[in-house]
Amino acid sequence: MISLTPQIMSTSFATVLRFIAGIVVAWLLLEAVVYVLFHRPPKNLLMRLVVLALAVALIFLFGRYVWANKSLDMLKKAAIGLALLLVYLGAYWSVGSPRASHLGIAYSLLAPAVIGIAALIIYPFVFNVYLAFTNMSMTTIRTYTFSLANGINNFRSVFTGVVAHDATFWQVLLRTILWTAINIVFHVSGGMFLALLLNRPMRFKGIYRTLLIFPWAIPQTIACMALRAEFNQNYGFFNSLLSTPLATRIGLHPLNWLTDPLWAFVALCISNIWLGIPFMMVIILGGLQSISKEFYEASEIDGASSTYQFRHITLPLLRPVLTPSIILGTVWTFNALNVVYLITGGNPQEKTDILVSSLYRAAFDFYRYGFAAAFGLVIFFFLFLFTLVYIRVTGGLKAAYE
Amino acid sequence: MNLSRFFSKTRGDSPFKRVLIHLVLIIACVIAVYPVLRVATISIRPGDRPLSSDLSIIPKDATLKNYQLVLFGDPVTKRASDFALWLWNSLLITVTTATIGVILASTAAYAFSRFKFPGRGAGLVFLLTTQMIPAGMLLLPLYRMLTNLKLLDTYLGLVIAYSVSSVPFSIWILKGYYDTIPIDLEEAARIDGTSQLGAFYRIIIPLSTPSLAIAFLFNFMSSWSEYLVARVVLQKATMYTWPLGVRTFSNQFVTAYGRFAAASILVAVPAMILFLYSSKWLVSGLTLGGVKG
Numbered sequence A: 001m002i003s004l005t006p007q008i009m010s011t012s013f014a015t016v017l018r019f020i021a022g023i024v025v026a027w028l029l030l031e032a033v034v035y036v037l038f039h040r041p042p043k044n045l046l047m048r049l050v051v052l053a054l055a056v057a058l059i060f061l062f063g064r065y066v067w068a069n070k071s072l073d074m075l076k077k078a079a080i081g082l083a084l085l086l087v088y089l090g091a092y093w094s095v096g097s098p099r100a101s102h103l104g105i106a107y108s109l110l111a112p113a114v115i116g117i118a119a120l121i122i123y124p125f126v127f128n129v130y131l132a133f134t135n136m137s138m139t140t141i142r143t144y145t146f147s148l149a150n151g152i153n154n155f156r157s158v159f160t161g162v163v164a165h166d167a168t169f170w171q172v173l174l175r176t177i178l179w180t181a182i183n184i185v186f187h188v189s190g191g192m193f194l195a196l197l198l199n200r201p202m203r204f205k206g207i208y209r210t211l212l213i214f215p216w217a218i219p220q221t222i223a224c225m226a227l228r229a230e231f232n233q234n235y236g237f238f239n240s241l242l243s244t245p246l247a248t249r250i251g252l253h254p255l256n257w258l259t260d261p262l263w264a265f266v267a268l269c270i271s272n273i274w275l276g277i278p279f280m281m282v283i284i285l286g287g288l289q290s291i292s293k294e295f296y297e298a299s300e301i302d303g304a305s306s307t308y309q310f311r312h313i314t315l316p317l318l319r320p321v322l323t324p325s326i327i328l329g330t331v332w333t334f335n336a337l338n339v340v341y342l343i344t345g346g347n348p349q350e351k352t353d354i355l356v357s358s359l360y361r362a363a364f365d366f367y368r369y370g371f372a373a374a375f376g377l378v379i380f381f382f383l384f385l386f387t388l389v390y391i392r393v394t395g396g397l398k399a400a401y402e
Numbered sequence B: 001m002n003l004s005r006f007f008s009k010t011r012g013d014s015p016f017k018r019v020l021i022h023l024v025l026i027i028a029c030v031i032a033v034y035p036v037l038r039v040a041t042i043s044i045r046p047g048d049r050p051l052s053s054d055l056s057i058i059p060k061d062a063t064l065k066n067y068q069l070v071l072f073g074d075p076v077t078k079r080a081s082d083f084a085l086w087l088w089n090s091l092l093i094t095v096t097t098a099t100i101g102v103i104l105a106s107t108a109a110y111a112f113s114r115f116k117f118p119g120r121g122a123g124l125v126f127l128l129t130t131q132m133i134p135a136g137m138l139l140l141p142l143y144r145m146l147t148n149l150k151l152l153d154t155y156l157g158l159v160i161a162y163s164v165s166s167v168p169f170s171i172w173i174l175k176g177y178y179d180t181i182p183i184d185l186e187e188a189a190r191i192d193g194t195s196q197l198g199a200f201y202r203i204i205i206p207l208s209t210p211s212l213a214i215a216f217l218f219n220f221m222s223s224w225s226e227y228l229v230a231r232v233v234l235q236k237a238t239m240y241t242w243p244l245g246v247r248t249f250s251n252q253f254v255t256a257y258g259r260f261a262a263a264s265i266l267v268a269v270p271a272m273i274l275f276l277y278s279s280k281w282l283v284s285g286l287t288l289g290g291v292k293g
Helices: A006-039 A045-067 A074-095 A103-132 A148-160 A169-198 A205-212 A220-230 A237-242 A245-249 A261-289 A293-301 A306-334 A337-343 A355-364 A369-394 B003-007 B015-043 B065-072 B083-114 B120-130 B139-148 B155-163 B167-179 B183-191 B196-207 B209-224 B228-233 B242-251 B254-277 B279-290
Strands: none
Touching: A006 A074, A006 A103, A006 B083, A006 B155, A045 A074, A103 A148, A103 A369, A103 B083, A103 B120, A103 B139, A103 B155, A103 B167, A148 A169, A148 A369, A169 A205, A169 A261, A169 A306, A169 A355, A169 A369, A169 B015, A205 A261, A205 B015, A220 A261, A220 A337, A220 B015, A220 B242, A220 B254, A237 B015, A261 A306, A261 A337, A261 B015, A293 A306, A306 A369, A337 A355, A337 B228, A355 A369, A355 B139, A355 B228, A369 B139, B015 B254, B065 B083, B065 B254, B083 B120, B083 B155, B083 B167, B083 B196, B083 B209, B083 B242, B083 B254, B120 B167, B139 B155, B139 B228, B155 B228, B167 B209, B183 B196, B196 B209, B209 B254, B209 B279, B228 B242, B242 B254, B254 B279
């Protein structure tokens, strides 16, 4: 028996189609407005002010007399709205300068992404700042208050109190830095090692490459849940391996992977290193392939050793690829919420939590909303600072956006 | 035939080195693949002992019972299987999300690549800054937003929560790729009477298929197996996406673990095939985003 029936399928499919149709209409409308607005901008400041005043007046009239009018149905409201919009666009067009500007196309191409980012990244971010100054929690979800005192209280408890239930901010911050450093070092060196091995004409190259990307290809949620099971005390792969006769003979014994704080952290590192190496490998391999063979041939004639070649040819030429991917890798590792939450859940006693997993748990397991908002801002600030310093130091990314 | 010659076409490396390289790569491949194989192994163990310290790949008493339970429900308890429903929910949400994401990103990236407009540099830096927002930080405001709009437990709610999250990153990748396409091509088309948008549609889009595929894949993969946002937005069991559903197996009593493994394999294999198939585009799509031409 299957609970998915054709009827469920058709209704849900219809819901999604209706949603897509709505988006397409809104999108076309947006494009038209933006295009006309910037294609022929008004000639002078006075005209701009007139057009602005007209817009305000039309929005006011529409809101006061059409939107609030209960005797009109939705369709009529939409029609009147559209008519007013056309009036406005016509007015705008007629006072526009005779020389068309390319900004019309540029901004209409950008408009959907800008609206999306504004509504779903900027607005939530600002709202998060607002929340950081409230005392919102599970019990005060309807009655929370906004005040400076609440904000100060939230930020103070980030630095002085516990962040989720047991651990303090500084402990978690230190662990996060350690976590990010360990992971990035292994990701980059492991990825570099494999990429250097693969970057030569050889048999089975394609097969090796495909197999090596497996950890990246498997959906992360599954990988994490499966890895959690592999660290199981009695039945997991690691302890099974450690309790084989051979392992016992050389003095190894099963470990408490998920209950001992140190080993739980090691377990997380093993998992995340396994997950992250393929990305670096692929990136570095791509970079290596773009380096011309002639450099190596020329230096070989000069008698350069392969270590010398690596340091003076490979590394400098890989830099434009390495710098941005290390930044990305750092940010992703720092944000590896999935890995921590699904494998150890931050346990035992939050001794394996990193900042983002503490944050998630503070908000959604302990319902300390106002506090979590402040906590999130602090984390953002730290990550931002780190990236800024890193970009300054390496001078990277310039090539990417100029 | 010499063994090392069989293993390698390299000239210059000594036979010993060649064998060593292959040996190291084979070990690396085993490490990369083995955990995935373990899940497959657990999925074909009989129901009474899903957990065992047995390390062999194919257990002696292999059975497909777990797959049957996951796909068609339990004939004994008459419990229907929700697996197809979860997959259907995931598919609708993910395809919609990825399509919206790629459309938003590809047009915006074109504007960033080809036009000089006020706010361009600031915009690019801003996009990078959004990547520094810690995971989960925007979830709380989004959760409030979706609650107020009455969009919890709807497809629309989750699509909204997902759609924009990968857009900044996709814009960066695509812009880097567009930058490598010579502008002469478009100018030639313009002289032949095509509009700027026509040139974008007829020249840029076909030429940037690899990076568009990468952007689509990134969007697709990130929402296909997303768990933590879905856990907050979807509470009704009939709306569950597969990560939520599969997780209910692994949370339950021990015997459900075999079913968890079977469900994981059923979901992971198509996703992995898609990913590995498109991995030939991965290198060009990603690295060209980093290095400028």
